[in-house]
Amino acid sequence: MTGMGSETHEDRDESGTAGGTARERAENLGHPTPATLYDVARLAGVSTATVSRVVHGHDRVRLTTRQRVLEVIDTLHYIPDGAAQSLSRRRKEVIGLVSIERLADESDIEQLNLLFVDEVLRGVEASLRELGWSLLISFLQQGDPVYKRLLSMSGKIDGLLIAEGLPDAKQLANLAARLPVVLVAGSPHWPSADVVAADNYSGTVALVSHLVEVHGRKRLHYVAGPNEAPDAQERRLAFEQVLQDHPNATISGFFKGRFSSQSGRDAAREFLSSGRQLPDAVVCGNDQMAIGVIRELGSSGVDVPRGVAVVGFDDIYAGSLLVPTLTTVRQPMRLLGERACKRLLERIKDPTLENRVELLNTELVLRASCGCKNVEVAPARSRTPGATTTKGSAGADA
DSSP, rough: TTTTSOOHHHHHHHSSSSSHHHHHHHHTTTOOOOOOOHHHHHHTTTTHHHHHHTTTTTTOOOHHHHHHHHHHHHHHTOOOOHHHHHSSSOOOOOOEEEEOOOOOOTTTTTTTHHHHHHHHHHHHHHHHHHHEEEEEEEEEEESOOOOOOOOHHTTTTTTEEEOOOOOOOOHHHHHHHHOOOOEOOOOOTTOEEEEEHHHHHHHHHHHHHHHHTTTTEEEEEEEETTTTTHHHHHHHEEEEHHHHHHHHHHHHHHHEEEESHHHHHHHHHHSSOOSSSOOOOOOOEEHHHHHHHHHHHTTOOOOOOTTOOOOOOOOEEEEHHHSSBBEEEOOOOHHHHHHHHHHHHHHHOTTTTOOOOEEEEOOEEOOOOGSSSSSSEOOOOOOEEEEEEOOOOOTTTO
């Protein structure tokens, strides 16, 4: 994988491509502008990490690979010094931001993931404002050729933030070899790009544990987000872990939603019409779905939280206006944008940086929908497995 894989795989995959030797490909390029580390990596058929190791004299590079990289460096007159490269490289001073616009009923007042992306966008803009850089935003729709669109954008920007709509692992690795990439709310387990995300796992553990331990809820119905969304995956894993830790609690039902309030309505209609005993709590993968569940339960005469408790995730403003007000997990959405943009700018300046995962702390927001009488906000203790870095919090300065 780019930046992480072995030189053996890179030799096999890239060195035999059409166009002759590395030197011939470099000479054919006729490079009109100062060469970058990415140019060297692309023409040598290796990762940027391999180029960095060669430049810095590390011994973890095969002799044939080292010779090929040095040949391209010589042909392109590449300047490896980070400061000199920064001064000589022509910047577009444009950052790209990509997300998926999910299709839904136009009456869905939360407009799906747009509330989340809007907050992330504000954070990104705040980071770029002082530099005077521009932001190129692209909202893709489900079914669009995501990878082709990202490749098309890559030539117009200095770096890319992906808020949603991830390509697969191989495509992401190839994309990260072309330009700096940071995943916003991506999985902490993706190895080929920087990731800045909320600590979804710890937040969900705190939320579900509260339902079971404080309110004694034992029959839990789960309304999940889309399978392809990394944050939905982390939240579902955490939900399942809490049930494993509490044998007296069980999953009474499961519904695969799409992060929309309509998904919540559909989930509630399904278990209301099933003829089975109602769950005593519904855990939703985000606030929009929780809002839909509460509305549908209310329309059917089911009292929340006396009959069924309902909780969400994100802490969007609409949740605080519900009756009952929504218990949820607050993630620092604007700070996600600020930190992700900061990391992207760091990587643009120095492409040789090691990939990093940064998890931002979440907070448990206790309101009426779970059965709490007083509003309370408490930090969710970090329990995320496999996190390589856990810096920042919802209250941290940008």
